[in-house]
Amino acid sequence: MIYRETGQFKTSYGADQAIFPIAQDRIGMLIIMALAFVAIPLTASDYWLTTILLPLVIYGLAALGLNILTGYAGQLSLGTGGFMACGAFAAYKLSTAFPELHVLVVFALSGLITAAVGMLFGLPSLRIKGFYLAVATLAAQFFLLWLFNKVPWFTNYSASGVISAPPLAIWGETYVTGFEATPRAKYLFALSIVTVMALAAKNMTRLKIGRAWRAIRDMDIAAEIMGIRPLATKLSAFAVSSFYCGVAGALWAFAYTGAVEALAFDINVSFRILFMIIIGGLGSILGSFLGAAFIVLLPIFLNNALLAMGMAEAVALASHLEFMIMGALIIFFLIVEPHGLARLWQIGKEKLRKWPFPY
């Protein structure tokens, strides 16, 4: 009854191509933005901001990056963690070598460096497809982590290999990274970057380049015959995806953990992000964030549920049970809706349009 496009006429091409063509969607989006930017920072506790919302936002960005590569361009990748580590270490090297650089410049440059690395590891994608490619990207994952672990230059010859991220200010004395930064500042900083990049991703997928990605995904040979250059398209997908992952990795190290270490980006991170996009929905911007929310919140929820049931003593048992329930839930979700939470949302919207009179 409320959610209905009746009476909304599009009188220009601009209106026809809007991201949210329906007024209710625009209002809904504005409300969500207002909640995320104003209400949450004002009300949420530091605990919520640092342990739940910050990783959620950053994971969302990484999932978005992988979704561009896997969901839109169809190139299965298990190297996300490696690319995130690349972004984190690039940001660390840049900010220590050139302390006068602005934080946004540091992040953008580290994203670009990661994009270059991603293109390098994307080269085999021209010949290797499907699961073979997934295994080939594992080479990126293991090689990059090994590189950052073993070559002391990356850690500025620090003895322990664990280094704390230098504090960087967005303006004046308002620090957004390092230990001086308040959780609120870090959250708002991460959220702003993610919002801008999500908007850019949404638009990219609607442009020529996004259509080329989808053509390559659906059938690369047919796309090639239609005049889409596979090398340029696949490499651009790798570059854009790695850019996103690199920025996410830099945010993770600088804003979330405050320490730059290779171990934080191991193979499990790659898998977790792959879960996010599959649970959230392949080829959907919204899905990346829904999936990230699901995967970040689920263990916390399970933990609290187990605590409430009085299983706090057996920590090991609880973590095993958590694994089990997580696995079972993944299977359950795949069976119920293989196209992810984004599709469920789509179905819900269709239902809502006809509610309460479906005929």
Added chain:
Amino acid sequence: METLSAVLVEPFVAIAEAPMFFFEVLIGGLLSGVMYALVALGFVLIFKASGVFNFAQGAMVLFAALFFVGFIDLGWPIWLSLIVTILVMILLALAIERVVLRPLVNQDPIILFMATIGITFFLDGFGQTLWGSDVRRLDIGIPEDPLIIAGLYINQFDIYAAVICGLLVLGLALFFQYTPTGRALRAVADDHQAAMSIGIPLNVIWAIVWTVAGIVGLVAGIMWGAKLGVQFNLALIALKALPVLILGGFTSVPGAIVGGLIIGAGEKVAEVFWGEVLGGAIEDWFAYMLAMVFLLFRPQGLFGEKIIERV
């Protein structure tokens, strides 16, 4: 210049100076490659028959090994534990077929792949909830002292492993070649629809394939468990089996064996002779790099079926 010489010249000099040592390393690598091949074999069986990229093979290895060692620790004799564990693996295969595969029939390969990752989580959690996460020693009476053959020191255990693996492959080959079930399995692997049209029940075949993969996993789990102790790390050797797979091709049993040997030998030789120059612990990624470079020249793997694409 010095680094170049350290990478390109000195290792070969070292090899030429001590050929016996090189052969020892090589044989050690080949024999540990057999262990990788054992894990890769389970992958290949399932991929051939159902087109599912079974990421859970590593978890099945751990799961089977946990049950086996758990029964032995209860004081049961080895043969009884073996039989009961095989029964458990059969039950597991039936459950996976019924609960996971059947509802997901005809979905994209990536969805099925994700489902097997879900199975991985579940099995890791379930096995450790039941049996705990301590490292358990598994002693099945295989001697581990080195043996001297033609002047080379070779670990006796590795030889036993190779023999057992050979017997297993031989058994599988005979099973596939000469039994009606094996024929049905090959038919399904060739063409699902054609197999269905002549009355081969896909569901039953899938359950059988997962059972066989489970038993292969059990053998791998016992061998790895006897070598390293039964612990969570066993689930991670599945990751090592992946480069083996792409080297050999997803659909080829001989490919899994040869790929395992190449990866095992290449990895050991690289670690021993090149590891120091490059900073050590290159075993972590060497196999993947080797496989990736290899794939650039042969995208379908060593023995994989030629990929024919139609529009």
